[in-house]
Amino acid sequence: MCEAVVRAEKGQIDAELGGEVIKQRIARPGQGRSKGYRTIILFRHGGKAFFVYGFAKNQRANIDDAEEEQFKEAAKHVLALTEKQLAKLLKRGDFIEVKSA
Numbered sequence: 001m002c003e004a005v006v007r008a009e010k011g012q013i014d015a016e017l018g019g020e021v022i023k024q025r026i027a028r029p030g031q032g033r034s035k036g037y038r039t040i041i042l043f044r045h046g047g048k049a050f051f052v053y054g055f056a057k058n059q060r061a062n063i064d065d066a067e068e069e070q071f072k073e074a075a076k077h078v079l080a081l082t083e084k085q086l087a088k089l090l091k092r093g094d095f096i097e098v099k100s101a
Contacts, residue, residue: 001026001039001051001098002098002099002100003026004024004025004026004039004041005024005041005043005049005100006100007024008022008024008041008043008045008049009045009046017040017068017071017072018072019071019072019075019076020042020043020044020072020075020079021040021041021042021043021068021071021072021075022040022041022043023038023039023040023041023063024038024039024041025037025038025039026038026039026054028056034057035057035058036056036057037054037055037056037057038054038055038056038057038060038062039051039053039054040052040053040054040063040071042071042074042075042078042079044079047079048079048086050078050079050095051098052071052074052078053067053071
């Protein structure tokens, strides 16, 4: 997951859906990204990234328009969280922090 964010920070975004929502590919172990997983990330360049949904390409082709709009609406709220609000949500278990090595 961290590699997907690193690529996004470099401008290597697989699909920009608008509203600070992107789709990034993640490789399956031992395979490339093209046959792997698709992730939906709420992403602000130079800020935070929130992985909110993932699916295997062989199980689902894409998200639908209604889901895309819901992710865009979520991005407005999640990316506006203050550090204090985010810390509370992390402590409560609503979010899980992933740190790069």
